[in-house]
Amino acid sequence: MGLFDRLKKGLSKTREAVVGRLGKIVGLHTAIDDSLFDEMEEALIAADVGVAPSSRIISNLRARVRRDGLTDPAGVLALLKEEVAALLPADQDGDPFHASLAETPHVIMVVGVNGVGKTTTIGKLAYQYREAGKRVLIAAADTFRAAANEQLEIWTKRAGVEILRQSPGADPGAVAFDAVKHAQAASLDVVIVDTAGRLHTKSNLMEELKKIRRVIAKVMPTAPQEVLLVLDGTTGQNAIQQARQFNAAAGVTGIVLTKLDGTAKGGVLIGVASVFSIPVRYIGVGEAVEDLQPFNPHAFVDALFAQDERNTN
Amino acid sequence: MFEELTEKLEGIFKKLRGQGRITEANVSETLREVRRVLLEADVNFRVAKSFIDKVQERSLGTEVLTSVTPGQLMIKIIYDELVRLMGSDRTDITFSNLPPTVILIAGLQGSGKTTFSAKLANYLRHKGHHPLLVAADVQRPAAIDQLIQLGGQIGIPVYADRAHDAIQIADDSIDHARKNVRDVVIIDTAGRLHVDEEMMLEVETVKAHTKPHEILFVVDSMTGQDAVNSARAFHDRLDFDGVVLTKLDGDARGGAALSIRSVVEKPIKFVSVGEKLEQLEPFYPDRMASRILGMGDIVTLVEKVQETVDEKKAEKLEEKLRKAEFTFEDFLDQLQEIKKMGPLSQVLGMIPGVNRLAGAKDIDDRAFVKVEAMIHSMTAEEQRKPHLINGSRRRRIALGSGTKVQDVNKLLKQFEEMKRMMKSLRRGKFGRSPGGMRIPGQFN
Numbered sequence: 001m002g003l004f005d006r007l008k009k010g011l012s013k014t015r016e017a018v019v020g021r022l023g024k025i026v027g028l029h030t031a032i033d034d035s036l037f038d039e040m041e042e043a044l045i046a047a048d049v050g051v052a053p054s055s056r057i058i059s060n061l062r063a064r065v066r067r068d069g070l071t072d073p074a075g076v077l078a079l080l081k082e083e084v085a086a087l088l089p090a091d092q093d094g095d096p097f098h099a100s101l102a103e104t105p106h107v108i109m110v111v112g113v114n115g116v117g118k119t120t121t122i123g124k125l126a127y128q129y130r131e132a133g134k135r136v137l138i139a140a141a142d143t144f145r146a147a148a149n150e151q152l153e154i155w156t157k158r159a160g161v162e163i164l165r166q167s168p169g170a171d172p173g174a175v176a177f178d179a180v181k182h183a184q185a186a187s188l189d190v191v192i193v194d195t196a197g198r199l200h201t202k203s204n205l206m207e208e209l210k211k212i213r214r215v216i217a218k219v220m221p222t223a224p225q226e227v228l229l230v231l232d233g234t235t236g237q238n239a240i241q242q243a244r245q246f247n248a249a250a251g252v253t254g255i256v257l258t259k260l261d262g263t264a265k266g267g268v269l270i271g272v273a274s275v276f277s278i279p280v281r282y283i284g285v286g287e288a289v290e291d292l293q294p295f296n297p298h299a300f301v302d303a304l305f306a307q308d309e310r311n312t313n
Numbered sequence: 314m315f316e317e318l319t320e321k322l323e324g325i326f327k328k329l330r331g332q333g334r335i336t337e338a339n340v341s342e343t344l345r346e347v348r349r350v351l352l353e354a355d356v357n358f359r360v361a362k363s364f365i366d367k368v369q370e371r372s373l374g375t376e377v378l379t380s381v382t383p384g385q386l387m388i389k390i391i392y393d394e395l396v397r398l399m400g401s402d403r404t405d406i407t408f409s410n411l412p413p414t415v416i417l418i419a420g421l422q423g424s425g426k427t428t429f430s431a432k433l434a435n436y437l438r439h440k441g442h443h444p445l446l447v448a449a450d451v452q453r454p455a456a457i458d459q460l461i462q463l464g465g466q467i468g469i470p471v472y473a474d475r476a477h478d479a480i481q482i483a484d485d486s487i488d489h490a491r492k493n494v495r496d497v498v499i500i501d502t503a504g505r506l507h508v509d510e511e512m513m514l515e516v517e518t519v520k521a522h523t524k525p526h527e528i529l530f531v532v533d534s535m536t537g538q539d540a541v542n543s544a545r546a547f548h549d550r551l552d553f554d555g556v557v558l559t560k561l562d563g564d565a566r567g568g569a570a571l572s573i574r575s576v577v578e579k580p581i582k583f584v585s586v587g588e589k590l591e592q593l594e595p596f597y598p599d600r601m602a603s604r605i606l607g608m609g610d611i612v613t614l615v616e617k618v619q620e621t622v623d624e625k626k627a628e629k630l631e632e633k634l635r636k637a638e639f640t641f642e643d644f645l646d647q648l649q650e651i652k653k654m655g656p657l658s659q660v661l662g663m664i665p666g667v668n669r670l671a672g673a674k675d676i677d678d679r680a681f682v683k684v685e686a687m688i689h690s691m692t693a694e695e696q697r698k699p700h701l702i703n704g705s706r707r708r709r710i711a712l713g714s715g716t717k718v719q720d721v722n723k724l725l726k727q728f729e730e731m732k733r734m735m736k737s738l739r740r741g742k743f744g745r746s747p748g749g750m751r752i753p754g755q756f757n
Contacts (some may be wrong), residue, residue: 042358046357047450050353051353101546113560114560115422115423115560146456146459146460146466150454151455151456189398200565202562231716232423234536234537235537236355237355238565238566240564261421261508262543263508311631
């Protein structure tokens with residue numbers, strides 16, 4: 001199964017929901033009128049795209065339909081797809097797991113609110129880096145949540161990588177520090193730092209993130225090279241606040257959107273992308289270790305607006 | 314929690330307040346704004362639509378157009394509909410007459426089930442129960458360890474069995490509870506997607522086996538439009554009894570709460586508001602609606618004030634206040650007026666800002682009974698001239714009212730403080746006396 005197919009499979013629910021509605025809307029209209037645009041806007045809002053981006057998409061769409069002199073409702077759908085794609089961040093190059101690293105250790109810090117799937121994402125990342133032949137160390141810097149260490153340890157076993165952990169309640173900065181130091185000494189390729197889930201409104205906890213960053217930079221001034229913000233695909237407009245606050249505190253370099261295997265549409269990605277220029281790195285479409293996919297905006301939009309999933313597989 | 318929604322609605326209402334009268338045009342403009350606010354708060358688009366339709370229908374009736382203060386009624390309509398949307402009454406957990414009461418916890422991954430289970434156990438323990446936590450999440454790595462550790466933190470036993478499946482664990486846990494005299498069994502299940510047939514079947518089977526008295530569906534308050542889909546799917550399979558909203562200590566506007574409530578018609582029973590295991594609160598729809606509107610339940614307060622306060626008496630009182638002649642007689646009158654308005658906690662809750670004061674919700678009417686008895690035990694002269702009340706008069710009043718001298722002392726002291734406060738209020742933003750009940754930010 002190719003990358004595109006896997007992504008589509010994972011996104012089939014998304015597609016069913018959005019396309020199902022959009023397809024129906026187009027089918028129900030014989031002419032391009034206000035109600036067609038209104039219903040399309042509603043469909044975007046129902047996909048968590050957000051009020052402002054949705055109305056911007058639709059007003060651009062209206063303008064283009066007028067300019068191009070379109071009369072067939074089916075043609076509008078194709079234009080809608082282009083409008084949405086235009087809002088997503090640009091494509092990224094190649095396979096991040098196999099790409100050669102500019103410097104080692106490549107330190108990836110993973111942040112996000114509680115329950116978005118940070119630990120699971122880390123397990124999957126570790127697995128894929130290791131599959132690509134990299135030597136990986138996971139730093140268990142979530143020293144707060146009960147049994148976080150145990151959970152991470154099970155994932156590291158699945159992924160077949162090393163873990164550095166301390167006792168619960170230890171200073172998360174110290175764990176990260178030790179991990180990067182150890183990785184330097186042992187010439188490891190990748191260090192993935194797990195952090196405790198925290199609500200972006202808790203300033204003391206956001207300060208803690210800044211501190212973890214600072215401490216990592218003490219060992220290695222260029223690290224962390226990546227700070228991944230994990231967003232739950234079922235999250236609504238609050239994701240924009242999360243992106244804002246985590247970016248301010250930790251300098252987010254990429255987004256991971258998880259839980260896209262349900263009926264959630266993940267449309268908030270479009271809202272986030274319209275406010276911040278942070279690339280989307282991965283999407284999570286299942287519970288298996290390989291269900292973390294590098295994000296491809298074109299595939300994402302194609303899958304999102306595919307006409308008929310059964311015929312395209 | 315709902316602050317942002319509140320701010321935006323307040324902005325809209327401010328505009329509305331400036332309007333002399335409500336026309337069809339400005340009603341629909343306001344409602345368009347309200348709709349946008351609701352959608353930005355992740356209220357499901359269908360729910361928002363029907364909400365707006367209801368408000369529109371009601372506000373375009375003669376009710377609003379002929380009203381003297383249209384803004385007031387408009388806000389009241391929106392508030393009423395919000396309360397209705399979230400369920401009108403607060404509902405508690407159902408306990409079995411024949412212990413143990415079985416409570417099943419279900420929800421999507423990462424919604425906060427395990428933490429909530431521990432919080433609920435802690436909450437019920439403080440209510441005199443003896444809960445048993447059951448680790449029936451055999452899917453997520455280390456979920457069992459997490460519950461064991463949380464149970465350890467709050468000193469509540471956890472039933473765990475790493476050798477069996479969730480159904481077996483749940484079954485055995487009930488026997489275990491009986492043998493160990495635990496009267497509540499809280500079963501923490503694995504997070505599952507509502508489209509995962511195998512996992513939905515599992516939780517259905519757990520339900521069939523354990524016959525829970527209460528099934529709670531746990532939802533992350535940051536959930537978007539999809540909340541109604543998962544809630545409906547879980548409801549179809551489990552027919553849950555109530556909803557728990559988690560992570561409300563963030564800035565999520567919690568529109569999902571409104572949506573779920575209106576789609577599955579099951580009450581929201583608890584809100585979880587922090588990482589500490591004590592941070593669990595019952596859900597009060599009316600309070601929540603008041604908070605959303607951000608001004609306390611002023612509409613109702615205004616109405617009640619209008620119904621109950623005798624204008625002439627109020628004027629007389631104001632006169633007295635101006636001359637600083639406020640006496641126990643007047644105080645007693647005031648108490649009667651306030652009592653006519655309903656329970657004190659409610660009255661206070663209606664005053665903007667008071668809801669947010671710590672302890673305001675704990676004030677109850679019993680405090681009044683003592684006060685009234687003491688005032689009734691005073692002579693008419695004493696009521697008019699409190700400074701006459703010396704030591705022996707205090708002893709007599711205490712004896713007559715069945716209280717202690719300390720209580721009388723306290724009352725006299727508080728009365729003096731109140732007089733001082735009223736003077737300062739008169740100078741401050743409360744334009745008139747409490748009898749007039751002019752609330753800051755009110756519409757006339």
